[in-house]
Amino acid sequence: MDKLLEVKDLVVEFPTRRGVLRALDGVSFDIAPGEILGVVGESGAGKSLTGAAIIGLLEPPGRIAGGEIRLQGQRIDNLLSAQMRRIRGRRIGAIFQDPLTSLNPLYTIGRQLTETILTHLDVTPAEARQRAIQLLKDTGIPAAEERIDHYPHQFSGGMRQRVVIALALAAEPQLVVADEPTTALDVSIQAQIITLLKRICRERGAAVMLVTHDMGVIAETCDRVAVMYAGRVAEIGPVHEVIHHPAHPYTAGLMRCIPDMDMERERLHQIDGAMPRLNEIPRGCAFHPRCDKAMLRCHEQRPNLMPAGATRAACWLHEVPATPAAVEVAQ
Amino acid sequence: MKSWWMRWWDSDIGYSFRTSPTAVLAALIALLCGLSALFAPWVAPHNPFDLASLDLGSARLPPAWYPEGAWTYPLGTDDQGRDILSALIYGARISLFVGLTSVALSVLLGVTLGLVAGYLGGWVDALLMRLCDVMLSFPAILIALLIAGVGRALFPNAHETLAFGVLILSITLTGWVQYARTVRGSTLVERQKEYVQAARVIGVAPLRIMRRHVLPNVLGPVLVLATIQVATAIITEATLSFLGVGAPPTSPSLGTLIRIGNDYLFSGEWWITIFPGVMLVLIALSVNLLGDWLRDALNPRLR
Amino acid sequence: MNTRVMDDPAKAMTPGLEASVGSEVCSPRPALPQPLVVVEDLARTFDVSAPWLNRVLERKPRQLLHAVDGVSFEIARGQTLALVGESGCGKSTVARLLVGLYAPTRGRFLFDGQDAHAAYASAQRRQLRRRIQMIFQDPYASLNPRWRVEDIVAEPLREHGLLNDAAALRERVGELLRSVGLSPHDMVKYPHQFSGGQRQRISIARALATRPDFLVCDEPTSALDVSVQAQVLNIMKDLQRQQGLTYLFISHNLAVVRHVSDQVGVMYLGRLVELADKRTLFTQPRHPYTRMLLDAIPKLHDTSRARTPVQGEVPNPLNPPSGCAFHPRCPHANARCKAERPVLQSMGGVRVACHAVQEGRI
Numbered sequence: 001m002d003k004l005l006e007v008k009d010l011v012v013e014f015p016t017r018r019g020v021l022r023a024l025d026g027v028s029f030d031i032a033p034g035e036i037l038g039v040v041g042e043s044g045a046g047k048s049l050t051g052a053a054i055i056g057l058l059e060p061p062g063r064i065a066g067g068e069i070r071l072q073g074q075r076i077d078n079l080l081s082a083q084m085r086r087i088r089g090r091r092i093g094a095i096f097q098d099p100l101t102s103l104n105p106l107y108t109i110g111r112q113l114t115e116t117i118l119t120h121l122d123v124t125p126a127e128a129r130q131r132a133i134q135l136l137k138d139t140g141i142p143a144a145e146e147r148i149d150h151y152p153h154q155f156s157g158g159m160r161q162r163v164v165i166a167l168a169l170a171a172e173p174q175l176v177v178a179d180e181p182t183t184a185l186d187v188s189i190q191a192q193i194i195t196l197l198k199r200i201c202r203e204r205g206a207a208v209m210l211v212t213h214d215m216g217v218i219a220e221t222c223d224r225v226a227v228m229y230a231g232r233v234a235e236i237g238p239v240h241e242v243i244h245h246p247a248h249p250y251t252a253g254l255m256r257c258i259p260d261m262d263m264e265r266e267r268l269h270q271i272d273g274a275m276p277r278l279n280e281i282p283r284g285c286a287f288h289p290r291c292d293k294a295m296l297r298c299h300e301q302r303p304n305l306m307p308a309g310a311t312r313a314a315c316w317l318h319e320v321p322a323t324p325a326a327v328e329v330a331q
Numbered sequence: 332m333k334s335w336w337m338r339w340w341d342s343d344i345g346y347s348f349r350t351s352p353t354a355v356l357a358a359l360i361a362l363l364c365g366l367s368a369l370f371a372p373w374v375a376p377h378n379p380f381d382l383a384s385l386d387l388g389s390a391r392l393p394p395a396w397y398p399e400g401a402w403t404y405p406l407g408t409d410d411q412g413r414d415i416l417s418a419l420i421y422g423a424r425i426s427l428f429v430g431l432t433s434v435a436l437s438v439l440l441g442v443t444l445g446l447v448a449g450y451l452g453g454w455v456d457a458l459l460m461r462l463c464d465v466m467l468s469f470p471a472i473l474i475a476l477l478i479a480g481v482g483r484a485l486f487p488n489a490h491e492t493l494a495f496g497v498l499i500l501s502i503t504l505t506g507w508v509q510y511a512r513t514v515r516g517s518t519l520v521e522r523q524k525e526y527v528q529a530a531r532v533i534g535v536a537p538l539r540i541m542r543r544h545v546l547p548n549v550l551g552p553v554l555v556l557a558t559i560q561v562a563t564a565i566i567t568e569a570t571l572s573f574l575g576v577g578a579p580p581t582s583p584s585l586g587t588l589i590r591i592g593n594d595y596l597f598s599g600e601w602w603i604t605i606f607p608g609v610m611l612v613l614i615a616l617s618v619n620l621l622g623d624w625l626r627d628a629l630n631p632r633l634r
Numbered sequence: 635m636n637t638r639v640m641d642d643p644a645k646a647m648t649p650g651l652e653a654s655v656g657s658e659v660c661s662p663r664p665a666l667p668q669p670l671v672v673v674e675d676l677a678r679t680f681d682v683s684a685p686w687l688n689r690v691l692e693r694k695p696r697q698l699l700h701a702v703d704g705v706s707f708e709i710a711r712g713q714t715l716a717l718v719g720e721s722g723c724g725k726s727t728v729a730r731l732l733v734g735l736y737a738p739t740r741g742r743f744l745f746d747g748q749d750a751h752a753a754y755a756s757a758q759r760r761q762l763r764r765r766i767q768m769i770f771q772d773p774y775a776s777l778n779p780r781w782r783v784e785d786i787v788a789e790p791l792r793e794h795g796l797l798n799d800a801a802a803l804r805e806r807v808g809e810l811l812r813s814v815g816l817s818p819h820d821m822v823k824y825p826h827q828f829s830g831g832q833r834q835r836i837s838i839a840r841a842l843a844t845r846p847d848f849l850v851c852d853e854p855t856s857a858l859d860v861s862v863q864a865q866v867l868n869i870m871k872d873l874q875r876q877q878g879l880t881y882l883f884i885s886h887n888l889a890v891v892r893h894v895s896d897q898v899g900v901m902y903l904g905r906l907v908e909l910a911d912k913r914t915l916f917t918q919p920r921h922p923y924t925r926m927l928l929d930a931i932p933k934l935h936d937t938s939r940a941r942t943p944v945q946g947e948v949p950n951p952l953n954p955p956s957g958c959a960f961h962p963r964c965p966h967a968n969a970r971c972k973a974e975r976p977v978l979q980s981m982g983g984v985r986v987a988c989h990a991v992q993e994g995r996i
Contacts (some may be wrong), residue, residue, distance in 0.1 A: 019347060089637075147873055152698035160945050186720040187886060189947060191930035213859065216932035257864040258767060259889040261916070267871070268864040268893060274829055275859075525776035529840070533732045533790045534763035547780040 004072060004207050005031040005175055012046075012053055012231075013276075021061065023049050025043050028305065030060045033174065036201065036208040038239065041228035044275050047211045050228070051177045053077070053207070055094050056084040068111035071175070090120040093168035093206070095197075097180040099160035102167075103152040109136075109163050110148035120171035135166040138200060140192075144215070158189035165197060169204060176201060179211045194221050215258055219243055227251045230276055230286035237311025244311030246309035247274040248315045249291045284318070293317060357620035357630070364614050375417035376403070380582060385412040391595075394602050407602040409591065415602060418588055419610050419632040425584035426614070428497070430565040433502035437564075438557050441504065441510025448511065449518025450541050456515070463508045471567055472574070475501035480574040494579045499572060502564050509560075510553055517549035551629050558622035562615040569611055585611045629631035668747055669708040669850060671715075671732075672881050676741035677904075678727055699952055701727040703904035704741065706978065709897070711847075714874070714881040716895035716912075718888060718927070722951045724904040725884045729852045733768045734759070738912070745848070750823050764794055767841040768864045771853035773833035776824040784821035785835055787811065788842040810839040814869055831862030835869065842873065850882045855890060867894055888931055892916055903951055903959040910984040920986045922964045924996070958989065966990040977988065 012024035024046045031037045041047045054057050054069055056076070069077040076087060088094070096102050102111060113132035118125065129148070136144035139162040152160060152288050161181065168176050181197065184192040184276065196222050210222060218225050219239060226236040235248040246252040256269035273290040276282060282289055286300040297316050308318035339345045349355050365388060367374045378384060390412040393400045400407060406415040448459040475498070482497040521527060522545065530540050565585075570585030571577035573593075585607045592604025680699040683689060689696070702724040710755040711968030717725040730736050732743060733816045734754040743750045745766065753762045767790075770776040776785055787807045788875065791830045796804055808993045814835040825833055834854060839848055854870070855863040873879060885891050890896055894914060899909040900923065946963040949955055957974050961967040967991070976987040990996045 005727060038789055042861060047826060139817075156947050185950060188720060188930045192930065194932065199697070214932070220932040236693065246807075255934075257861045259690065259864075259867075259893040261889040261892055261928075261933065265893060268868055270864040270868055271861045272865075274862065278916045303882075401862060493897040495636065525772055526778040528730075528735060529770065529776055529837075530789070532763065532766075532768045533793050534760055535789070535793050544778055548778070 001115070002033070002072070004033045004035075005209070006070040007050070007054070007067070008017070008051070008062050008070075008076075009067035010053060010064065010069065011172075012058065013065040014060060014062045018279070020281075022065075022281075023231055023278055024053070025281075026067070026304075027231070027233055028067075029226050029233060029236055031175065031207050031209060033200070034200065034207055035224065036210060036222045038116060038222035038225035039209060039228060040213065040215060040225055042213060042275055044230075045276070046231040047213075047228050048179050051094075051179045051209065051211045053094055053112040054272070055088055057088075057094075057176055071118045084087040085122075086188060089116060089173070091173050091175065092173045093171070093173035093176040094170045095161075095176065095178040095181045096163055097162050098184050100152075100155060102164045103160060104134045105152050108250055109150050109155075112243060113163075113167060116170040116265045118217075136163070139163070139166045140205075141166075152207055157185055158192060161185060161189075165193075165200065167323070167330075169200065169206065172204065174204060175207045175209065177209045177211070180211070181215060183212065183320065190217070198219065213257070215243070217322070221284075227254070230277070232279055232286060232314060233305060234287065234315075235308075235311055235313040236305065243268040245311075247313040248253055248287075249293050249317075250312075253258050253290075254317050285314070302316060344628050345462075348624070350625055352574055353620050354624035355616040356515040357624070360613060360617040361621060363366055364423055364610075365427060365615070367420050368427050371420045371424045374406070375414075375420040377417040379418040379421055387412050391602070391603075403571070406606050407562035408602075409588075409603045410595065415606050418583065419585070420607060422583055422585040422588050423610055425578055425582060426565045426568055426586070426611070429498055429502070429568045429578070429584065430561050433499045433506065433564050434557055434561050436499065436503040437506035437508060438530065438553060439512055440515050441507035441545075442550075442553060444507070445448040445514030446541050446546060448516055448543065449515040450522055450537065452519075459511065460515070461588065466505070466508045471502070472507035474571060475571050476574070476576055477501075477565070479571075494577070498568060498577050502567050503568075506557050506560055506564065509556060513552050513556060513624055514549050517552065518545055520631070521548050523544045545573065550604075555622055555626040558625055560620040563623070565611065565618075566615055644682050652653055655723070664785040667711065667951045670711045671707075671709040671882070672742075672744040673708070673728075673732070674706050674742045674744070675704045676706070676728065676731055676738050676743060677704050678731055678736055679739045682748075697952055700904050700954070701951070702731065702738075703903070705906045706741075706898075707897075707899055707906065709882065711849075711880055712874070712878050712881055713896045714894055715897045715899060716883040716885060716891040717899045717901055718891055718903035719883055720948055721885060722903065722926075722948050725901050726852055728901075728905075729768065729850045729882065729884050733766055735848050741815055748949075762789075764844040765846050766848045766850070767844070767846040769834075769837050769841050769851045769854045771847060771856055771936070773830045773837065774825075774856060776837050777833055779825055781824075782821065782843055783807075783823055783825065783828075784810075786825070786842060787821070787840045788837065789854075790840065796844065806843070807839075809860060810843055811816060811836075813842070813873065813913050816866070827856055829862070831866055834858065834866050838866075838869065838873070842877070845877070846879070848880045849881070850884075852884045853886070854883075855888065856885065859926060860985050863890070870894065888916075888928065900927070903949065903960060904983075905958065905987065906978055907987050908985065909978065914984055918996075920984060920991050922990070923960050958987075964990075966996050 006029065008028050009049055010024055010027040011022065014021040014023055026291040027046070027050055029037070039047045039050060053064055058064065064077050066118065068075055070089060071087065076084065079087070092183060110132055113135065114125065114128040117128040117131055123131070133144050133148055136148060141147055141162055142158060157162060178197065182193050183300065185193060194217055197208065210218070213220060222239050224237060224240050225242050227234045227242065227250065229250050234248065235242060236252045238240070242254060246255055253269065253271040257271060259268060264308065271290055276286060284300050284302055285298040291298065295316060303314045303316050305312045305314050308315065337539070371403050372378070389404065389408055393402050393406045394406045394407045404414045406419070408414055444459055448456040454583055478501045479497045480495055486493050492552045527544055528538060530544050533567055569585060569586030569589065573590045575590070578584040578587050583591065588607035589604050592607065595603050678701050680701055681696065682699050683696045684692070688694065690726055696764045705728060706714060717728060719725050727736065731738055732945060734751070737777070745762065750762060761810060784804065784807050787801050787810055791806060797803045807821050807957065811818050811820055816835055818830060818958050828836065835864070853865050860867060867890065874881060883891065883894055895912050896910050898906050898915045899908065900921065902923050908919070915924065916928070919928055949962065955962050957971060958967070958971045958976050960973040965973065970989050976989050976992065978985045978987040979992055981991065986992070
């Protein structure tokens, strides 16, 4: 099947005066057309950076130092900024965390929407305005014909995030990168927004890369999920499998840490230690100092993603040895 | 354990300093001027204020590289036989003394008022900010002239000490406002932060909170401002001296020297006014550049 | 757990109801210990009007924000009450009222039998501040970035004059750091050298320096990652058991609340809409807002369940709806809900402020 987005061995570095910091160290995953992929991880894991690298909004001195990003087969990581600008918005849409700062407070939302539409699509201004009104209606904003001429400060937080979603979808992109779209919102609004996001992207056939630290949001929205740790992908697979049958010890620990609303526990499971800082990533597997199943090999060699049941995990526990003994047993 | 200055040298600010040629050069020049001003009696070849040592015969000599000049007076002499180089060094001493003192007092006054206004808020804040507005609407020179005039009228006899007091006072009074405003703004921000609220919950008194918690966190921009203000203060002092209301002629500052020399500019004795002018520019420039570097070094976003 | 409420219904009544019944106050049974924290009709209003000059020139009205509009609850010694709600519900203001950062506009807070706000305003405030402490939400702003950890943790001890000898102070600080899982060697470091979770632990160490009885925790783990959150919550529970601490735990995360609390209070626009013990609240929520909240939270398991549609957003607290604040979003609202504000009433061990529940409609 043709992949919409392919990320292969992506490396992002930050040169500092104390040496080069590798924020992303060989990240690989892909997204099929119309699929919703969740990227989950704790702070410092590199999930937002991955989103920024894909959209082409890495803040200098950060730069892509290796690997490729392909959108429908075409490389987009090595484009000039003028070329990237054409792709950004038209083929990739973006939704950021804070709806307050995502919209320009000085322009009406109608103007911001039509500006995006006119930049990327070949339509007349009148048609652009009609499309904008339709978008607002689709995202559930009441009285769209009037509110299109309102300013961002006249909307509440949840409404503003709806406008941001409309803005991201205005030029009909094939991929939407959403970076923590519900974190700044109240719980009851969160539920509305993720339902909206899911529905509207399915309707338009847009794929979504949903970056978040909230596993519950992932569980409700995504088809597949990638778990990131210390700039690498620890595990990737269908959502249900990763959550209920995690193959990587970090994923397993993470799932157990999350307080469950439906169950009572005397003591929450905790993973001792903390995620290593970028300049202190250990050799071999980045998780081995905190892993209770670490073997000697984990200290030396870094595991790549390998098949582990229904998912793929970067963990030596799942290596299938090609020894005669195994062959014998199979026979 | 490394000594404190070795740790500073290794830190981010130390690194920023040693990799910036302008900062190092500016610091060297400022240090040179400062040290020679401090050790003036030992550094200067003559004492220009010792009337007994003046030789009217060597008045108005050009700088040493001219055929009429002599190396005992490297930069020439003025109309009374004073060695220009020595006058420069002593003059710089006066200028730096006035500049640094008035800035120190400005900082003290401005930071205190800004802290109190920002922390207490309410009518105290409103009153102090209106005061700032009033002070800002008067030009510095005007205030200085006013205070000088009043001072002279009140104490017609204590001329010399009064002159310095008046000078420092007027520069202080025109400079404190920007510190007060900056510190007030930062205090308003810091006051909302949770470490201040934690201190209140512990039961620490407001004065102690201002002094021990808020003050260390709002001093950063003050440092930058103060460095740049030293240059402004020196120039203001020079202007006032030039206008005749600054340093007395018995202990001339760079501004006084410029004024004295101005009269001789068109008769060809350019060295009497130009050299003090160059010295003034050098000091002001090096201090300004240092201040610029400091502002960039302390800005966390640019690091 | 909440049997005390059942045995002593007069204490559970809000002033409105009490007036209608008659002004009898049943004296508590001698065998029952007084709850450590008793809050009665606490309220706080903020004047957020434009400055006087603007008001006069532009003819703008005075604007009052009723951040907390009459909450009442009790916390027994050694227990944890969690206050949950969304933004604008006033839970943070309640926290700040209890620690004396604000004075109430109405109502009382009785701590161990005495009026706390009278104490805060008088010479007894030092005594009280030794017994009530607070932990804040933002681990990055709750420690002074220019102070060493040793000075930060020792500040309450120095301020109250509990220990004056430098060596004794250092030892106590080391002991406190050890009790939250940090090393005593950490005391010479600065806050920026620690991670968010570690900083929160330093905050806890500081709060426990004076051996308080009551800790108010304002969203202590909301800014932390899930795995770090687990560590901090476990430490807080351990410390509670070891030292018999009483907690008021503010949070918007119901899953965390389920783990740490004994009783839960749900707030909406400055009012308490439901107050129950944890098990009852999570298994049998009564108030429509509680049900909506529990339903809205994305869950890890059972993701395909049907949900009741959620309507609207939290209204502007400057302009709250008339009667019951929740009526615009409530599927069960009737005319009475629009006109009359419901009082918090005890119904079968649970306190609910809802006409529909009290009338038996839901």
